[in-house]
Structures are given as structure tokens and as C-alpha cells.
Amino acid sequence: MFERTGPRVLAALLAAGVSTAAFAQQAAQQVTAPPPATTAIPAPQPGQTPVPVPVAPVQAPLPDLTPDQADQVRRLIVQGRIAQGLRYSTAEAEVLPADPQGLVRAALDYARAIHIGRLDTADFQEDWALRPAAWDPLPGFTQAVAGNRIPAWFAGLTPQYEGYDNLRKGLARYRRVEAAGGWSTIAAGPDMALGASGARVAALRARLAVEDGEVVATGDKFDAALKEAVVRAQRRYGLPPTGVVSTGTLAALNVPVSSRVRQIMANMERWRWMPKEMPVDRIQVNIAAAQVAVFEGDKPVMSMRGATGKPGGGETPMLASSIHSVVLNPPWNVPAGIAQRELFPKGSAYLARNGFKVIGTGAARRLQQQPSHSALGKYKFDFANPFAVYLHDTPGKGIFSSYDRLASHGCIRLERPGDLARLLLDGSTEWTPEAIDAALAKGETKRADLPKDVAVYLLYWTAYASQSGTMNFRGDPYGWDKTLATKIESRSAAQALAAR
Template structure:
């Protein structure tokens, strides 16, 4: 679901020993994760997706006629494969040397670092691609006559990105073959049913799942398992019952799924050239947390992430400490919107629920909930960020039983915070599992500092794939896919005008 392995093998953090017994209880999904209808337009060549002119003091290399022919073929083919363009209908043939070189440099920048400029990023998309100058590598490739190798080196160096590229090709092939028909609404279809509805269901499922036989009119055991696999791919409750929710997911047009995959490929390009091999990783859209030890997933758990309107931001940081038995310093937005009105409507509400009213010293007041009643539970994982979000425990365990787990005010609630705390503290001798248990049981607020901070990444993946190209899809709860597509479209339009 949310596993993002790098292409290269990694070293080990030294948490393998404790990981052995933790991973037995973990939910370890099979690959990275992602959402809904997106419109990413095709920018007409030679108008670049994102104009990045090379430094003026560096002369552009001169291509041989053979290199120019090869480069046109490479760019046109790669632009389609990487999801930058839907077809090779618009050719780069006929461009002069400098125009073709600039088109190549822009293609490289778009593949490696994406197509947005700084002004296009929303504040809560707090993950930015690293600066990338493609010119030095291109000059070397021209001199060494290694243009194909240069093109192949451009995509983000992650197996998850490659898998999603393969998934894009699969869904494009389905679209080219005519896509899939809309399944008729009506009573839920279940095991043991037969008839035309089952025939249509089989045909639809077989297009995404080769294990499902495309023909037959019986809802047998094999089809039941196929339905459950589809429900898992879409993040639905795998009951095997084909009701309204499953029908809605199956009836999203294949063209929308293609656009959705392309939006998620764009987000991959914002990642650093190398993720820290030992890290905590959250897929916001799928509401899942995974811990990596040397780039291998060792612990995974359900999470509750921000509901629409209180979005969990995309960001990268480092967990530097864990607060045991934390009080909750209530953000003013939550206090003003939810808690003060409850106190006015029902005097004594705050005191009954463990809240203290604290004078701020400037005439204002703030709320703090005591550790005994804290909405943060017994564990809070702190990392620096401008959004005041963190990972934390919660006394509200019922939320983890849901398949739609976007319900927080923006922080990430954890299903197994004790397991995470013990795993992260493995390299901190004074915080053995026994010491952690004793501290939590005592009830006193204590901050434990990690001997070595652990990288944490909050991603928004609404589409992710296995190495075979099998794609899992999620809703786009924040509508960030559509927003991203609109920004790309607007930038491409401005560039087209500027190029005339």
C-alpha cells in the first residue's frame, strides 16, 4: 500500500532484533499507495512543460544529425511512457539544434523534478523537488554519445515509481481497447448469484485482474475472491458483496484512472533523490503508517489522518523525541470552533473532560487537557514542522476499525503507538521497552529524546502499484489530484502563449 522501496539495497539501522517480534503483528502492505479523476493536459511540443533555460554563459552542445534523430525518438517515446504526454502525435521533428536541445533539457527537468514552479505549490504541499540542472549531464551524454542512457537515468530512482509507470501502461492499454462498460446499479450482487449482472461483473473485473475468468454467469468462490481483491485495491471493506460503494469504484472511467496515475507520478518527482533508508512513512490518503529498517518494511499499522478541511500536510522531517503521557495543548482553532461553544452550551463541560483554562498573560486564554484525559493518549511523536502536526496515540480506538479513516484535525493518530515507540527507541539505551512501559504506567509526563532522529515522510498517494503493474487506487479526499492537474494545465497554457 504505502511501501516505497528504493532500487538499491540499503544498510540496517540496528532495530532488526526488536522488529522480529513487532512485524509479526504488523500490517505490511505490498507496495506504495494513491486516488480519483484528474485532468493532466498534454502540452503541445515544442512548448515545454516547465521552461528551465540553461545558464546563458554555457554554450549549448551541437548534435550530430544521427544524435538529433535519436533524441527526437527518445524524447517522444519517453514523454508518453512517463505520463507527460498521452501520444506521440505532436513531433519534435524540424526543430533546429538549440530548440531541440532546450526541449530535451525541459523534458529532463519535467521527468526528474516535475512541472510545477514554486508559486504553484500549496502551503500544505510542503515537499519540494530538489533543484536540478540537466545541462551538465546532457553535455556529457552528447560528448560520450550516450543519449539513451541519459534519458533512462532521469526518472526518480524508486521501484515504486517504476511500478506506477508500468501500471500507467496497463491502464492505457485497457483504454485503447475500449475501456470498460458501466455496471448497472441495483440490488447488491453476492455469492451464489447468477445471470447477466454476474456476466458483466466478471468481464469488468477481468480487465484489471487476470486471475478473474472473463466469462461465466455464476458468482462462485473464484469470483468472490476476485471481488475481495478488487475491494482491497480500492481501499474498501473486502466483504465480497458488490454494493453501491464497490460499484462506484468499478464505474470510474478508465480514462480517469489514467489521469489519476499521472497525477501521482508527478508527486513522485517531488521526492528527494534518495529517501532515508531507515524511516517512518505515512500515506495520508490510505491512512497507513509503515516503518522501514534498512529500506525493508518491518512494522505497519492503521492510522487516522486529517479529514477534508483539516488536511494532513505533505512534508518531510525527523522524529526527535517521544512524549510519554502528554497533555494536549489545544490549538486555538479547535478550541474556538469546538470546545468553547460546548462549554457555553453546557457549563462545566471543560472541567468534566480534564481541560484546564490557562491565562496566556496577554488577556487571552488557552486550553490544555491533562495527560490523564488527553486526546493524545499515552504517546506523542514530535518532529519539527510549520503545521504543528505530529503522530500520536488516541483513546478513540474505534476509528481504526473503519476503512475510511480520514477523521483527525490534521495530526496522525496511530493504531499501535507503543510498538512504534519501542521500535524507534531501540538505539537509545536508557529507553528500553521495560523503561517505556514503566514510564507510561506511572502517568507522569516525560519527554524521551531519540539518540538518533528518525526521518518521517508524510505522503499523499492515491494510486500505487506492485512491480507487476497491479495498481491500487484510493479516493482523492482532499481533491489535490484535481488541483494539481489544474495547476499544470494553467502553467502549460501560459507557456504556450509565451512561446508564440
């Protein structure tokens, strides 16, 4: 299993990278993310004056465009920047250079934006470790001009994943909703449930009908059909599917469409950081939704709930790596910061009672929790990364019944680690299911090397579309959508100033 060959990945990533309709339905039945954030990504200020398209300097001879090619390039940039989520709305003016060489530079800048994103290396946070490779568009553009195939070249630059294309389509739909006036805010009040009636129920119907074609938009009765519509909405927003409109559901429904547009754009940008092809066998973690999916042959074969890093210091980083081994009965080597802040202050009696061993003395002392008590449970999945994070088991299974599972110090706790270990070790002559069970029973720490390394991706998806095209949104627990929007705006403004 886990051969590293196969066709170009075209699978959509849903909450944790789901690609098939059946798996999408399963994922929808296991809604796992915390309530969406109600704060909006900053919008452009009213009356903002148009700025030129940022143009990066190019230190090489530029190709000459024919008049027809110049017109073609202008149309592609203007239309593409809207369709690909590089510009907030069609109402914003687009100013392109009039001189041919300036237009070529604008085309190269646009090519970079749709292929590897708009951030410079310095713009990436340390924990945004999933980053695009450096890329020079000039050779390809020069060949496209010479071969008179500019549209085809640009079309091949966007991420060739169904997940990205579904977001592009979703962006167009939500922009149409915004252009039509968006949706009205539902007034605060008591919870709305089956049997309720009145003006707030009427407002609820009208609001749900904007995103859900099955909803009858008129009427003020909360009937069984409306309850089912509420459940569908709660699943789209990663909320408990109770059918009752309480505070969390109301907050999600009242997020303005302009914020949803920006949320889609932020996720499209992250798609541009992805490798242009992914291994067909891989593990994907959606940090924001705390969901894990396993793929074989580019098809999902396993999914489970996870618990990811808590906001405010425990964020799980975005990264790509490869799992090389499973540690059975792992001890927990406690990070120094956690030991100093959370454990040493509890005293020696607490440490002894919970299986902690103090190693070293003075400022160099550290803690190790023994396998019999380990917070890592029975399994730890190791992969190289600079953050010392990994996937692991946990004795605290109660977290997986919660909808808010951003609770770790950065690692990913797994709902079904034993199943994952057996799947990854399938094919090992040494680590058969019987050998795994025997090692676990003895309680000794053993490292089981995988027959082949398996790719793992830690990703941050807060907006994605199912194969039916329905948009799903999650919260922005780390505020990374807003941070990304701010960085893009700052970078674009600086480039525009430099181009004047």
C-alpha cells in the same frame, strides 16, 4: 539500530511504502483506505489542437548536437513523454522545435520534467511541503552530449525507485486497456452477491476480467470464484473485502480507465518530488490510505493503521522531517482554531469534566488538556515542521476498525504507538522498556530523546503497484490528484504560449 547508511533505495512504496512481497501481502490483508472518489481528473477537450512542447529559456551557452544526436534526442523526448506519464495519450501530437538550439531547450525542459517534475515553485500549495530541490540540467546534458551518452543520461534522471518503475509499467498497461475500448459501466441496481444471476452479473464478470486475469469473462452466475474476484478487486481499491458488490464497490468499478490513467500520472509526478535517496531507516505514512510503515535497513519491520486528516480543513500535509523524541503522557496544547470553534462553545463544565485547563485570559486564552485525559493518549512523536503536526496515540481505538480513517485535524493517530515508541527508543540507555513503563504508570509528562533521529515521510499515494505488478488505487480524498493535473495543465499551457 537506525544507521543512516546503506544502498540506494529501490523499494516500492505500496500503501504506506511497502517494499517486500511478504509485507505487500500483509498490507493487502489490511485494506484501510476510504472508497475511491468517482470524479475524474479533467480530460483534454475533444478536437484540442496540438501545442508545442513547452520550452524554458536557458541563460547559458548551449551544446551543439550532431545530426545523429538531434535525431536521438527527438526520439527520446517523443517516446519518453508518453512512457514517463508527461503526456496524456499517444494520440496527442508532439511538436518539437526544428532549430537545433530550440531542440536543446526542449531536451532540457524534458529533463527537468522527468527529474524534478513540471511544477514551478509558485504552483505548490502550502501543504505540499514535500518539494524537489532546484536543479539545472544544462551541465549534465552538456557532458552527455560531449561523451555521446545522451540516452544513458536521460535514463538516470527518472526516480530510481521500484515504486515509480511499477507505476510506469502500470501506466502502459492501462493505456493499452483504454486503447482497446476500456471497460463498460455496470448498471445501478440491487447488491450483487453469491447466488445472484443475470445481465448485471455478466457485466460484472466482463468488467473484473479486464484487470484480473483469473476471472472468467463470460457467464451470468455469481459463483464462489466470482466472489473471490470481487474480494480481490475490493482489496485493490481499498474497500471492505466483503465479496458483495454494493454501492461503494460499484462506484469504484465504474471509474473510467481514463481517470485511472490520470491518477497514475499524478502519482508519478509526486515521485519526482521525492529525495533522490531516502534513509534506509525511516517511517512512512500514506495519508490517503491512512497507513503507517516502519523500515529498518530499507526493509519493512512494522506496519499499522493510522488516522489522518479529514478533508475540508484538516488535511495532513505532505512533508519530510525527522522524529527526535517521544513525549510520554503528553498534554494536548489545543490549537487556537480548534479551541475557539469546537471546545470553548461547549462551556466550562464540559471543559472541566474532560480535563481541559484554561491558560490566560481574554483573546489570548488557550486550552491545555491534561495528560490524564489527553486526546493524544500516552505517546506523542515529535518532529520539526511548520504545521504543528505529529504522530500520536489516541484513547479512541475504535477508529482503527473503520475503513474510512480520515478523521483527525491533521496529525496522525497510531494504532500501535507503544510498539513504535519501544522500537525507536531501542538502544537508549535511559529509556529502557522498564523505564518507559514506569514513566507511563506515574502519569507524569516526560520527553524521551531518541538515540538517533529517525526520518519520517508524510506522503499522498493514491495509486501504486504491488511487486506482482497489480495496480492498486485509493480515493483522492483531498482532491489533490485533480488539483495537480489542473496546475500542470495551466503551467504547460503558459510555457507553450511563451515559447511561440
